[in-house]
Amino acid sequence: MSEQKNQTSTATVVKCMSCDYNVEREYRDGDYVMKVEGTCPKDGGKLYIAGIYMKEVRRK
Amino acid sequence: MSLFTLATAAAQGSTSALLSTYIPFIVLMLFYVILFLPGVGQRFQSYFITKDIEQRLLVLEKYANEAKGTTERLLKEKGAKDPKGLTERLAEIFVIDPVSVEPTDIISRMRLLMRSGQNKVKDMIKLSVPKADPVTVSKIEVSAEITNALNMVYKVVRHYLLQAKKLNNFYLLFQLQMVVPMLVKIAESYDKAHKTFVEGKPVGDSLGPMVASRFLLNSEKKWQVSDETIAGETYYEGRRLIVVKAEGPMATVGTPGEAVEKVVEENKGRVKRIITVDAALKLEGEKTGSIAEGTGVAMGDPGPEKIAIERVAVRYGIPIDALIVKMGMDEAIIEMRKEIYDAVDPVVEMTKQIIKERTEEGDTVVIVGVGNTSGVAQ
Numbered sequence: 176m177s178e179q180k181n182q183t184s185t186a187t188v189v190k191c192m193s194c195d196y197n198v199e200r201e202y203r204d205g206d207y208v209m210k211v212e213g214t215c216p217k218d219g220g221k222l223y224i225a226g227i228y229m230k231e232v233r234r235k
Numbered sequence: 236m237s238l239f240t241l242a243t244a245a246a247q248g249s250t251s252a253l254l255s256t257y258i259p260f261i262v263l264m265l266f267y268v269i270l271f272l273p274g275v276g277q278r279f280q281s282y283f284i285t286k287d288i289e290q291r292l293l294v295l296e297k298y299a300n301e302a303k304g305t306t307e308r309l310l311k312e313k314g315a316k317d318p319k320g321l322t323e324r325l326a327e328i329f330v331i332d333p334v335s336v337e338p339t340d341i342i343s344r345m346r347l348l349m350r351s352g353q354n355k356v357k358d359m360i361k362l363s364v365p366k367a368d369p370v371t372v373s374k375i376e377v378s379a380e381i382t383n384a385l386n387m388v389y390k391v392v393r394h395y396l397l398q399a400k401k402l403n404n405f406y407l408l409f410q411l412q413m414v415v416p417m418l419v420k421i422a423e424s425y426d427k428a429h430k431t432f433v434e435g436k437p438v439g440d441s442l443g444p445m446v447a448s449r450f451l452l453n454s455e456k457k458w459q460v461s462d463e464t465i466a467g468e469t470y471y472e473g474r475r476l477i478v479v480k481a482e483g484p485m486a487t488v489g490t491p492g493e494a495v496e497k498v499v500e501e502n503k504g505r506v507k508r509i510i511t512v513d514a515a516l517k518l519e520g521e522k523t524g525s526i527a528e529g530t531g532v533a534m535g536d537p538g539p540e541k542i543a544i545e546r547v548a549v550r551y552g553i554p555i556d557a558l559i560v561k562m563g564m565d566e567a568i569i570e571m572r573k574e575i576y577d578a579v580d581p582v583v584e585m586t587k588q589i590i591k592e593r594t595e596e597g598d599t600v601v602i603v604g605v606g607n608t609s610g611v612a613q
């Protein structure tokens with residue numbers, strides 16, 4: 176079969192509670208939305224997980 | 236003598252030539268005659284249909300067995316004594332519908348049956364893995380639910396196939412052949428959903444709780460309002476917001492109806508609006524993640540939770556708004572897609588817009604994030 180299969184990966188979006196810092200990384204076990212983790216490199220505010228979603232990575 | 240031989244040979248030659256020319260036609264004619272004999276064509280067709288259904292039944296069986304394997308593994312990991320036996324029991328558990336020919340108090344009967352059904356499953360799991368944390372218990376619960384559903388689909392299809400074969404019922408086979416591909420598709424998405432829930436990731440249906448969690452980000456006051464359901468207080472542009480969602484990151488839908496009823500009663504009905512946010516089934520052709528606004532309780536509940544909100548709203552004359560994000564049936568239960576995640580912030584903005592336009596400073600507004608809160612805390 177020559178149909179393209181889509182491989183998926185999960186992304187975690189981390190945001191800062193006090194500024195617009197916003198970074199996307201690979202999903203890790205134990206991640207959940209609203210989990211507070213670490214401090215913001217920009218202003219030292221608390222970082223939280225704002226979202227977890229599925230990304231589609233096309234491959235042949 | 237020689238003349239006779241010659242004649243025979245000539246005759247033979249012409250007969251064989253004749254035969255070799257017409258045999259294919261005769262065979263073909265015979266074939267058609269047989270095929271058009273009453274029942275023969277049908278026999279052929281049902282043979283192929285049966286083969287087709289049997290093939291798909293194997294797929295359904297595979298899904299059911301894999302689901303059982305997953306539930307068993309989860310139980311085993313947490314040290315259950317008899318994971319296989321418990322999985323079998325959970326795969327066969329059922330809830331009987333309440334009597335509907337006498338509709339009086341059907342909602343309370345339905346709620347009682349549904350809740351005791353759920354509690355029974357939860358208690359069975361807790362009893363077998365007493366040391367597991369609530370999140371793990373909820374994962375096993377959902378896993379058992381999916382196993383139960385896949386087991387049921389497999390058994391029902393098998394039942395109709397065997398019955399059709401036994402009764403030689405061509406039309407039953409025909410109907411079965413029409414629905415089985417759809418059932419396989421559903422089973423396939425259940426199978427995918429199973430993995431997502433076990434990993435504890437948000438699903439498409441977690442959109443409502445995710446929107447609610449955005450409002451709860453700066454909330455100081457949060458409390459458990461009803462079974463597996465959280466309420467939190469926060470302020471926006473001078474309005475007091477009470478945000479209700481299922482208790483995450485467990486894989487549960489909670490009891491949002493009871494929660495809203497309690498919140499409104501506690502405030503003696505002084506609530507200006509109730510805004511419900513939920514994932515909704517899209518029509519084929521609609522875009523995943525598109526947002527729509529409407530009126531009424533946006534909730535995919537069979538009845539008891541939804542009616543609780545409607546009743547309390549009627550009691551105090553509170554308008555109910557609905558905000559929905561559209562997605563396919565499979566997308567609602569598998570890992571949240573980016574298109575759906577991208578709708579979260581616009582929905583939050585729309586909710587704020589509704590609050591600004593339809594309420595005044597000093598009002599109290601109830602926001603309900605409806606859906607399964609798998610992987611979404613508060």
Ligand SMILES: [Zn+2]
Nearest residue numbers: 191194215220
């Ligand atoms: Zn920051």
